[in-house]
Amino acid sequence: MGQTLLQKVWDLHTVRRLPTGRTQLFVGLHLIHEVTTPQAFDMLRRRGIGVAFPERTYGTVDHIIPTLDQARPFADDLAEQMMSAFERNCREFGIRTAGLNSDWQGIVHIIGPELGLTQPGMTIACGDSHTSTHGAFGAIAFGIGTSQVRDVLASQCLAIDPLKVRRITVSGDLGRGVYAKDVILEIIARLGVRGGVGYAYEYGGPAVARMTMDERMTMCNMSIEGGARIGYVNPDETTFAYLQGKPFAPAGGAFEGAKAWWRTMASDADAVYDDIVEIDAGAIEPRVTWGINPGQSVGVTERIPDPGMVGEDAGAIGEALDFMGFAPGAPVSGTAVDVAFVGSCTNARLSDLREAARVARGRKVAPRVRALVVPGSKQVLQAAEAEGLHEVFQEAGFEWRGAGCSMCLAMNPDRLNGREVCASSSNRNFKGRQGSPTGRTLLMSPAMVAAAAVSGEVTDVRTML
Template sequence: MGHTLLQKVWDLHTVRTLPTGQTQLFIGLHLVHEVTSPQAFDALRARGWKVARPDRTFATVDHIIPTRERTRPFVDVLAEDMIAALERNCRDFGVRLAGLDDDRQGIVHVIGPELGLTQPGLTLACGDSHTSTHGAFGAVAFGVGTSQVRDVLASQCLALEPMKVRRIRVTGMLPSGVYAKDVILTIINRLGVGGGVGYAYEYAGDTIERMSMDERMTICNMSIEGGARVGYVNPDQTTFDYIKGRPFAPAGDAFDRARAWWTSMASDRDARYDDDVVIRAEELTPVVTWGVNPGQSVPVVGRVPSGQEPAVAEARAYMGFNGGEAIAGMRVDVAFVGSCTNSRLSDLREAARIVSGRRVAPHVKALVVPGSASVKRAAGCSMCLGMNPDKLEGSQVCASSSNRNFKGRQGSPTGRTLLMSPAMVAAAAIAGEVTDVRTMITQASGTRSLKPEA
């Protein structure tokens, strides 16, 4: 009987079984950012500990980076304090930092892959729940809290419980206008926001295999929205081609040796899974969330559910929607393309393709925030979580390419978020309301092209 990638990586990184029965797991790469690390560094100081493996630790700034005015010191003193603390901590503890003026700076889950730090077969930790993104490379990546950041800084290890593996096979061709974002929103809708608790999700099948690394990252990113702390895709030629030539990637003969090892870490054909799920790509449509968790979504041609279950009724009340109302045609005030889910170059290109030759509706505030400095200057998390000045106001409705539609998530306690693909966000920005992007795209000789503007 073969093994899954998760089992292979887990076994190889196991230090020992702790007296509590947990596994002490070595962490191959620790990514650090300004929001969840200051208390952890302070704990090290208080106990006189060093960072165990500065060579396996890399820091950047992202969560609170202002999108517009980036001159130091920031006008916002709290943001300035946090950035200054990270700079001081990295200096004191010898941790590499891609700071504000570094051309490598960006959202931690965008730059890890861009720099070639994220590689197949390694274990990775970061004080952010969307760390699952790095699983797109066949890494086993854990989102952790600040005390666990402290554990990793001090010992390069985590105390963890073994996980089960659910394979999610996506098969067939995705229709035009349907993207990786629609695939993961559909998975979360079908399996539930708590359905993945205790599991790692292995995304497989020919649809996933044909996807670019950017698309795989979008899928793995939102594993946590389905309750799965870890999500991954087995490494293949697409993965290797992406990594090759990146600053921290092995080069020359070392790359060939690395590729052989990476290949050996992929799940075996006869691996046993704790659960198996199949999703038919041909059946998928663009998806939009209507509620206050990422599982509350409908196809763009669908309607807001009219059920009376407390969770459904509560979400509907918060959103101000009526049961049975069509989701298409819902007016939007803000359109946001960004976040660690969808702020990569391919996402921006896809949105740009929709916008090209058209104008944003006059009442819509459109915001595009690239994921990293190499994508564009002014990179950061921005309106995904409202920690910088980019926030919704009052009960504005935002068409957003981010990952969470929780109450208040985008910075206004009564703000409303509709999650969708970057292309759907672009379509909503143009129309000023939720719109089926497929009506803006025509299929021409196998490639996607835009309908001329009416």
Template sequence: MGKTLFDKVWDAHVVKQIDGGIDVLYIDRHLIHEVTSPQAFSELETRNLPLFRKEKMVATPDHNIPTKDQHLPIKDALSKHQVDRLLENCAKYDVELYGLGHPFQGIVHVIGPELGITLPGRTMVCGDSHTSTHGAFGAIAFGIGTSQVAQVMATQCLLQSKPKTMRITIDGELNKGVLAKDVILHIIAELTAAGGTGYFIEYAGAAIRSLSMEARMTVCNMSIEMGARGGMIAPDETTFDYIEGREFTPKGEAFEQAVAYWKTLHSDADAVFDQEYHFDAADIEPMITYGTNPGMGIKIKGNIPERLAASSQDSFHKSLDYMGFLPGESLMGKEINHVFIGSCTNSRIEDLRIVADYVKGKKKAAHVQAMIVPGSKQVEKQAIAEGLDLILKEAGFELREPGCSACLGMNDDKVPAGAYCVSTSNRNFEGRQGPGARTLLASPLVAAVTAVQGKIVDITEFLN
């Protein structure tokens, strides 16, 4: 029987099998940031353990850093403490660090791919659930807890049970105005926020193959939002073209040899998955969420369900009460005061281009605060070089400095209590963007149109 893509990469990294179905899995690259690494470094010190392979690690601050005046000292005491600890630990253990002001600094899941740290066939971990982003390259990438961060620091390995495999195939051609974010929100709405629990997912089919690398990252990024351990897409010419020439990718003959291996990283024709789902791209429309988990999504011109089969009615109504919505209600015409474009889901140069292309020559609605936060210094630099910053400024958008920003309420960029925010981030939990904030997840295009119109609309009516 043939192997799945996941099986090929996983099996190549098993150092040892232990009784009880546990594998010792070798980790190729370990990404760290300021929130989950201090405790792990402390554990090394407490147990007097050395850092095993520092050259396999890259660090950057991203979660709770300010996105304005990054050249100034951080004002928030906790944020400053965590960033200072990251700097101290990286200096002490000689770990590669891209701190504030460094040309490579940014959200950890943005800088990995753009620097060529993320490559097909690798195993990658980070103390952050959205590490699944890197699976877009045909890597096995997943988030780990703080104790596991210490485990990788000390051994470059993890004790892991092998997950089950799922394949989600999307065939056909995507409709006008439908982006990768709509694709993944549609899948999660269909399968629920727990539909992938216990699985590693491979995305396949013509619609997936048609996506750019940045769009593929968006899909894999939100695999975790349906409970999956991670998501993967088989590498192809789109992948190789994206990787070639980046800072840390192989060069010359070494690159050609790597590509020859990467071309073997696909599921065999006779590979068997534990679960399979098929979707038609023609059924996917621009999406938006209405509740407090990413599975509570609808077509933007649809209606909130009268009930949610996968949820108890108590939790369903609790979610709607928090959001201020009613069962069966349409969101059309709902006034929006905040728009956030950013996060490890949608903060790459392609996302900024989509927004700038739509808002060029337009103005945001006067009552909307529209904030756009690039995912890295490289994205910021490229946006300025292309003149996107001027287009966004003219349209009334505020372009900030790189960071996780309003994706989560750990920094200064919070949404006020009770306010609605159309956000390109990945989670819409209660208080995720600030205490009492109400988050509606959507694509960069939906966010851009919403900012200009000042309310939720059927975006297909506003596209040329």
């Protein structure tokens, strides 16, 4: 009987079964950032414990850093304290970092892959739920909390329970103006925001096989929004080509050796899954969320649901529409927006900026719309500038910012004000997520965000390409 990639990686990294019944799992790569680690380092100090494998942890700064004025000390004293603590902790415990002044700095889930730290067959953990992103490479990657960060620092291990695997096969061709973001929003809408609890999602099928690594990362990134702590794609030639030449990827003869091993770290053809779901990519249109969780989305030509027409979900729809202030049954297209945000670990890679720039080129941001583009990393920023994308955005009236998490979660100066509506390429439309308790988020692809920015309202980007 064949095995899934999850089972193979799990078995390879299992240290032992703990007396409590959990698995002691070795973590191959531990990524850290400034927000979820200070308490973990303090706990180590209080207990007199060191970092077991400092070379297997890599840090960067992303959540709190300003994207406009990065001069130190930061204007926000709390942010400055967190930044200094992170720098001190990494220095004291001998952990390598891509700090604020490094050309490798950026959102942790963007820099891991672009530095080649993220590789097939690894276990990867990070104190951030979007760690599922790294599964795009055929790694088993998941988010953890701060006490678990402490455990990984102390032992390079976690006490954890195994997961089931749901295979999601995506067939067919994505239409023009339809992106990986739309596919994952469709999957979450279909399976629900808690449909993935207890599962890892394995994405495959012809449409996924044709996807670039950037697109696969967008899919895996939002697995957690469907309740699945892990999402992954079996590694293939696209994966290997992406990794070749990356700073931390094996080089020369070792790269060939690595490739041979990576090929074995994929689900077998006769692997047995706990569940199988099939999706037709050809039937997906650009999607937009209308509610307060990422499962509440519709196609751009569709209408916002009417709680009166829907049975058991009526309460949830009613609560969402009350908060959003949207009319039941209204077309989602034409919804006015105040802010447009291209950024986040979901959609701030070079290809995302290119797609947004295609729409922005030669157009102007609508009056009264505040629009910003926040590259996911310094490398993305520099590559985009080398192509002149920053000029395309700036000429259109978008602000061009420094790399960071920015308005995705507003732990920095970038945030919504009052009841503003934001067309956002990020991953969460929770109440208050973008920094204003009453702010409203509409999740969509970067191209759709650019379309909303120039038209001032939710617009089908397919009419603008």
